[in-house]
Amino acid sequence: MATGRNHRPATRSRGIPEATVARLPLYLRALTALSERSVPTVSSEELAAAAGVNSAKLRKDFSYLGSYGTRGVGYDVEYLVYQISRELGLTQDWPVVIVGIGNLGAALANYGGFASRGFRVAALIDADPAMAGKPVAGIAVQHTDELEKIISDNGVSIGVIATPAGAAQQVCDRLVAAGVTSILNFAPTVLSVPEGVDVRKVDLSIELQILAFHEQRKAGEESGGPGRKGPDGDMPAVMPA
Amino acid sequence: MATGRNHRPATRSRGIPEATVARLPLYLRALTALSERSVPTVSSEELAAAAGVNSAKLRKDFSYLGSYGTRGVGYDVEYLVYQISRELGLTQDWPVVIVGIGNLGAALANYGGFASRGFRVAALIDADPAMAGKPVAGIAVQHTDELEKIISDNGVSIGVIATPAGAAQQVCDRLVAAGVTSILNFAPTVLSVPEGVDVRKVDLSIELQILAFHEQRKAGEESGGPGRKGPDGDMPAVMPA
Numbered sequence: 374m375a376t377g378r379n380h381r382p383a384t385r386s387r388g389i390p391e392a393t394v395a396r397l398p399l400y401l402r403a404l405t406a407l408s409e410r411s412v413p414t415v416s417s418e419e420l421a422a423a424a425g426v427n428s429a430k431l432r433k434d435f436s437y438l439g440s441y442g443t444r445g446v447g448y449d450v451e452y453l454v455y456q457i458s459r460e461l462g463l464t465q466d467w468p469v470v471i472v473g474i475g476n477l478g479a480a481l482a483n484y485g486g487f488a489s490r491g492f493r494v495a496a497l498i499d500a501d502p503a504m505a506g507k508p509v510a511g512i513a514v515q516h517t518d519e520l521e522k523i524i525s526d527n528g529v530s531i532g533v534i535a536t537p538a539g540a541a542q543q544v545c546d547r548l549v550a551a552g553v554t555s556i557l558n559f560a561p562t563v564l565s566v567p568e569g570v571d572v573r574k575v576d577l578s579i580e581l582q583i584l585a586f587h588e589q590r591k592a593g594e595e596s597g598g599p600g601r602k603g604p605d606g607d608m609p610a611v612m613p614a
Numbered sequence: 615m616a617t618g619r620n621h622r623p624a625t626r627s628r629g630i631p632e633a634t635v636a637r638l639p640l641y642l643r644a645l646t647a648l649s650e651r652s653v654p655t656v657s658s659e660e661l662a663a664a665a666g667v668n669s670a671k672l673r674k675d676f677s678y679l680g681s682y683g684t685r686g687v688g689y690d691v692e693y694l695v696y697q698i699s700r701e702l703g704l705t706q707d708w709p710v711v712i713v714g715i716g717n718l719g720a721a722l723a724n725y726g727g728f729a730s731r732g733f734r735v736a737a738l739i740d741a742d743p744a745m746a747g748k749p750v751a752g753i754a755v756q757h758t759d760e761l762e763k764i765i766s767d768n769g770v771s772i773g774v775i776a777t778p779a780g781a782a783q784q785v786c787d788r789l790v791a792a793g794v795t796s797i798l799n800f801a802p803t804v805l806s807v808p809e810g811v812d813v814r815k816v817d818l819s820i821e822l823q824i825l826a827f828h829e830q831r832k833a834g835e836e837s838g839g840p841g842r843k844g845p846d847g848d849m850p851a852v853m854p855a
Contacts, residue, residue, distance in 0.1 A: 390668065391666055392666060392667050392668050392671070394824060394827050395666045395667075395824060397823070397827070398817070398819075398820040398823040398824060399820070401823070402815070402817050402820070406804055406815075409804065410804070425632055425633060425636045426633050426636075427631065427633050430633070460827070461823045461824075461826055461827045461830075462826040462827055462829060462830030463823060463826060465830075467822075467826055467829070469822070475721070476717045476718075476720040476721035476724060477717075477718075477721035477724075477725075479717040480716070480717035480718035480721050481818065483717060483718075484718075484818055484819075485802050486802060486817055486818055486819045487818075487819050487822065489819075490819045490822065490823060491826070492819060492822055492826075530829050530833075531822065531825055531826070531829060533822075554829065554832060555825040555826075555828060555829050556825075557821055557822055557825060561726050561727060563647055563650065563651070569832075571825055571828045571829075573821040573824060573825055574643070574647075575818070575821050576639070576643050576727055577722065577725055577727055577728070577816070578639075578725075578727045578728050578730075578731045578733060579639040579640070579643070580798055580814040580816050581708075581710070581728065581731065581733055581772065581774075581798055582638070582639040582642070582702045582704060582731060583635060583636060583638075583639060583702075583814060584772055584796040584797075584798060584812055584814055585702055585703040585704060585708055585732070585733075585772070585796075586635050586638070586701070586702045586703055587796060587812045588703060588708070588771050588772060588795065588796050588812075589702075589703030589706075591795060591810075592771075
């Protein structure tokens with residue numbers, strides 16, 4: 374993962390805390406927005422605010438990358454984009470398959486944000502024979518019967534599951550048996566995988582939850598007291614331990 | 615925002631750091647998974663690992679909620695789900711509108727994870743007259759001409775934009791003018807909003823980026839040296855500041 378061209382020891386990335394890894398995409402998102410506006414440098418405070426992280430933590434995180442910025446100037450936006458991309462493994466090409474080509478699978482296939490991050494949609498797979506051969510986002514959908522061959526032929530290690538909940542575990546098992554070692558799960562179910570396989574479950578409501586927190590606060594400030602209230606029927610009978 | 619029924623001062627939540635707010639949905643996701651498996655209690659270490667956060671930070675975060683767990687027992691899963699949901703404002707009903715009913719908008723309309731978090735899809739809006747009246751996820755799509763009336767009639771404060779990039783800013787401006795104060799943006803563009811309006815941009819590739827980091831590491835471990843490499847053409851010419 375490191376070469377002579379990298380300005381850090383080859384083993385450095387193994388020592389990055391998991392929580393830092395989880396924040397790197399947030400920094401990258403904020404930096405990409407700055408890059409799109411042609412902003413050349415950014416202070417740790419500005420970048421921390423844009424990423425929703427405190428600035429001391431950001432500086433600590435970046436120290437794992439060997440990136441310390443320049444006092445009075447800040448961080449070079451383009452170089453930091455490159456450093457984080459490299460650390461995350463995004464400067465290489467990752468073929469991914471998407472299984473389950475309903476609305477969500479089709480939306481993911483059409484999603485421009487994957488390609489710009491080094492993810493190439495190598496194949497679209499669906500269990501419905503009527504879908505086979507149909508083009509979605511310019512790629513002909515293939516039938517689930519072909520799954521193992523597709524994984525093998527394309528050297529795919531990352532699979533995206535966008536099937537209904539009931540089909541997800543079986544699809545997951547087949548992906549893993551075929552050699553996939555990372556699963557991104559959009560299906561609303563918890564998947565079991567063997568040791569050595571990473572699963573991440575996407576919850577599309579997470580950002581909405583953060584917005585709700587701010588809405589609640591705004592409503593509370595406007596009324597100068599209790600904010601908008603819903604029924605209390607959701608409160609569980611269980612009390613604190 | 616707080617009532618006499620809440621076991622904390624009304625002003626408490628205003629003092630929660632933004633970074634803690636951003637982690638609350640991650641805890642909630644992990645806790646919900648435990649709750650679905652009927653796990654009654656969880657240690658800070660287990661929950662921190664499930665949420666991808668370090669356990670000292672988790673305990674600090676929970677202290678803002680007034681939740682300290684019980685030594686040797688841990689945290690009560692159901693109560694913590696309730697506490698975090700309340701803090702985020704999810705125990706009330708949030709009507710949301712989704713604008714742009716292509717594949718992504720339709721997928722979001724069908725997404726079960728919103729309803730279970732207190733978000734009710736109040737209306738689906740699309741600019742295509744041919745879509746008007748068509749049912750998606752059991753809701754008849756309405757034309758963009760109706761946008762202001764829909765927002766007003768339903769008391770909507772949260773709007774979800776799933777339009778193409780080119781239409782997003784105009785839709786955003788109309789939502790804000792009609793009274794929406796929080797925008798969840800799935801369109802691949804940066805939106806400008808006036809002071810007091812919150813925008814969050816969803817990047818569906820974030821979880822994939824975290825998987826790529828681990829894949830890169832696994833590949834490096836297997837080969838006992840550099841991992842899978844792609845072309846270095848992505849490296850920017852800019853060097854560190």
